[in-house]
Amino acid sequence: MTSRDAPRPGRRVPTQARSRARYDRILEAAAEEFAARGVDASTVDDIAARAGTSVGSVYQFFPNKQALYGAIASRYLARARELFEHWFSVAMAPEGPPWEALVDLTVDAFAALDRDGPAFRAIWGNLPHAAQALGEAYAINREIAARVALLLERHAPTLHPARRDLVATTVVETMTALLFVAARAEDPPFSDAMVAEAKVLLKRYLAPYARGAEAPRDPGTPTA
Amino acid sequence: MTSRDAPRPGRRVPTQARSRARYDRILEAAAEEFAARGVDASTVDDIAARAGTSVGSVYQFFPNKQALYGAIASRYLARARELFEHWFSVAMAPEGPPWEALVDLTVDAFAALDRDGPAFRAIWGNLPHAAQALGEAYAINREIAARVALLLERHAPTLHPARRDLVATTVVETMTALLFVAARAEDPPFSDAMVAEAKVLLKRYLAPYARGAEAPRDPGTPTA
Amino acid sequence: MTSRDAPRPGRRVPTQARSRARYDRILEAAAEEFAARGVDASTVDDIAARAGTSVGSVYQFFPNKQALYGAIASRYLARARELFEHWFSVAMAPEGPPWEALVDLTVDAFAALDRDGPAFRAIWGNLPHAAQALGEAYAINREIAARVALLLERHAPTLHPARRDLVATTVVETMTALLFVAARAEDPPFSDAMVAEAKVLLKRYLAPYARGAEAPRDPGTPTA
Amino acid sequence: MTSRDAPRPGRRVPTQARSRARYDRILEAAAEEFAARGVDASTVDDIAARAGTSVGSVYQFFPNKQALYGAIASRYLARARELFEHWFSVAMAPEGPPWEALVDLTVDAFAALDRDGPAFRAIWGNLPHAAQALGEAYAINREIAARVALLLERHAPTLHPARRDLVATTVVETMTALLFVAARAEDPPFSDAMVAEAKVLLKRYLAPYARGAEAPRDPGTPTA
């Protein structure tokens, strides 16, 4: 992950490693600033200072402030994709876990992703910047929702495709919102409770869909 | 919170009809700008132009840009409070509606609130500014959640108080997130579907709690 | 020239006149800075300070630094055009002055133009900026040379058109260069002598062409 | 002016072949950049890249960017001096060429100097930098004009010394300006025509002075 192959012992990690470390520190600092004050209120100078470097170095790696947001988001997305790829295979296995377990696993996975740092808060608290930073029409949630829709296709096959997208969007937005609250909270027990409650909510919401049919008797299912 | 008379700090609330109209136009213009480009990217000049006035007039009514956000949020909150007051009395009536209807009514009421203009998007899309604008530790959602907790007290009396707050927060954040998506969508049918789905979700989530007990058999209820 | 029509006596010149004066002061200051240190070495802050205003005011009138150069050049060009228009009519008159007088008049006119301020030095000492400031392919000298070519058409009708452009260019570049030296010199007598010498040079150069034919015997005329 | 040995301030003049080549490449690259975009718009990085080295190497040889301009100008001047030295001796010879031939030779020599590379354009297109780079009060043209004055002393001995300087300056500025236009032109035939025209102009201008007296009847000679 760090360098390609083991350099001659005791040498030559320098520039590469130095650079890489600096890059990481900058990204981390940016995420912290973005999470704490918002993208717009964060200054590149402050980010550099927090990263222990100079503005110049920031611009060595990133063409502008937006690009910092973009890099953070991309990183996060890459990891999120990995996660999904993993749960996908798990979920697809002939003897895969029941869907409830899948919800638990997914929420936990995302919650873990969030805990890894302030990146999560930086991204979801500044979503309007995503479009600018990742290409005009791009939306992170859209991408994640598309993957959730695929899961639904397996676990709620009778759900009408159009409805499926609606449900996927609902799931993603809800999970995101609740995990965001959890991530923002200073109080760890509360965070944990929030994560747990998110699971409860999602499972109650999805249960009727997952039952294999659209649960005709459920009072909450719209007739239209 | 800000009493009607006694025009303290935030400059004076205009009385003359002319002024009042201008004040409203400014707030409306600000909400539109905030919703469209975000608070930070909106300039006071643009807001004034959109309102058909001059910067000077904006500063006649508002001490600074943040105050515009604050005023929009306050207005929104005031209306939300009214709504709650109303549903409260309805819900409290001896022969009040069943809780499911209450969910429908509330979601619809909020959805209507959103439709009244871009204020909703302006507020929820720029939440980080809420603290700055409304006082350091203030959070809109907290206030709304507190009122939801009161409703829960009536409809899910057996829910442990601590849990109640958690549930209230969950409900508010979820509803907010989903209505935000609905409000943001360009596509009206999708918006409507989203609102409908929000009701479904909330009802499925709350049903076990509302059943009068913590629904011991529900698989989603955490044991801890 | 200043305001369109006499305002009610004792009133309403204010804003208009104020603004206009500021605009002029800024342009003057810019010309001085550009002439003294070059466009690139001049800072907008210094220009504003020299003009007795703030940067903001500079940007109220000009979108960027280049535009200052552009405005100075345009102004100069407009006046130069006026001059030419004038000499044109004089030169075209049935009993117009002999061409030698025309050279004197033109050089004097331009020399006067230069004396009006540092604009001349600002422009000709920073010519490379002309293209950027006035539109990609634009060149001031080209425009002036084109007008000189018209004069040549009258006074040296036998000169081959292609040659005419060459001569016009030569005249303009030479006059410009010499007047530039004169304008740059701190020593007024030297400046005057330089201007006089420029006339001498141009007249000696043009005499053979003006004689009505290409002066076959002139040893300096190339055979090719 | 800067003696060849004794490598004082401006860092050391390289001796090793490798170094020498690099030094030359850097200077050439700098001249090209300066000619193409101007001194201020050229970055040291771009120069290094064009020279196929690194910034560090540039600073090995030159203490700062100005010094690059200075070195280019010095080099050019050195060659110009050589040229003059040569024509001097030619012109001084008992049976030297007539002055007209000398003009042709000189213009051609300078034109050749220009063609040797972009150095000429780099220097004359960025004259404001000459003072900074070569010492506060220094002016290249002054030095060249001084040498031309020496030639005049021989060929127009009756010219009053004060006048002589004026004429020398006029000659230098004119020649420079015209050759600059020629050097800048993309179109080779036009360049050649321009050079030819410059000879024509100079010969017509100098003829009366060279005739050995101040040509009393010449209409262009000022009486003052």
Add this chain to the structure above:
DNA sequence: AATGAATGAGGCTTCATTCAT
């Protein structure tokens, strides 16, 4: 000696806020 990553001063420009009219 060569390299190029790191530094940070400083320039351009924006825009919240003030204030003269």
Add this chain to the structure above:
DNA sequence: GATGAATGAAGCCTCATTCAT
């Protein structure tokens, strides 16, 4: 009160120069 020109602090970004490798 209303207007919008004026102000200037502050942010983004560039690039000359330094310095560790």
